[in-house]
Amino acid sequence: MTQTEPDVRSRTFSWSDPSLNSAQLGRRGGLELLQAMSRGELPRPPIMHLLGTGALQAEDGRVVVTLEPQEYHYNPLGTVHGGVLATLLDTATGCAVHSTLPAGVGYTTLDLNARFLRPASLASGILTCEGVVLNRGRRTALAQARITDARGALVAHATSTCMIFEMPESKS
Template identity: 45%
Template sequence: MNRISDTEATLARWHEEAAAVRSRRSGIGVARPEQVEGLSGMQVFEAMMAGRLPAPPIGQTLDFELVQVEPGMAVFQGRPGPAHYNPMGTVHGGWFATLLDSAVGCAVHSTLPAGKAYTTLELKINIVRALTERVPLVRAEGRVVHGGSQVATAEGRLVGPDGKLYAHASTTCLVFDARR
């Protein structure tokens, strides 16, 4: 296949995968503490992907969604658009950062046992090319590099359906006992 048809095939696959996730979604919201108590990070994501827990509202606000998760890895898909533009007419760096922070943070979260939580201590992002609505979808893939009992690190990449890299990031997360 040539590059254009490869890109079109990837884009079609991405649309199908996201539609399948949305078809199972139970709504938008925040899970109640009793809904997640006793669940590992991966179990929380499995419940979210199966529609037993709602998708977080930030995805609706910024037009992105979790499309895949497994232990140590999370993939978010986003649609860059004019609502995310800065005064120069390109997607604001904060949108890049939020999408990548979600991917790397959820990659870490997916490895946590029940009773543990995390917070981002540091996020480093490198934007390597501008984004506009001419790129119909992008994916942020986060992968855990180190999962410790107190500190976890992860890396992420933001790519288009043609494989072009738009940004990459790394994070350091603090792991702690969840509050009851």
């Protein structure tokens, strides 16, 4: 027996070919790449379209990403799913690390330790996630991120370790 969902809503979105940005990795440093995305000179990555994130601001070792909660972010309890918040935290920590990397050097998340302090919902207003690099070495970097709601209340916090590596296509 199939149940019909009342008040079904739909959402469509589009994105640019992600290879447009990855082709820039050997030519531009992380900060330059992120700033070009924030200015609209390069497309935002598909994940940002999927989540529906807002502004992206980047400076050396620091990134701010915003998200206005929507119903499509909700879990069965009617609050923003923890996976959405974790993705926002991972984006901010990873991009903060990326902002410190030269051209031809990449990163990947090794771990993400998140703590959720309060639920987020439409009533939370715009969520602001700030990621900062705490320490960067040759092979790893440690970053943290904080999500605050429109009132400035802390919603979630995370630390992340990222592995730093030379991109294969940039080797001589």
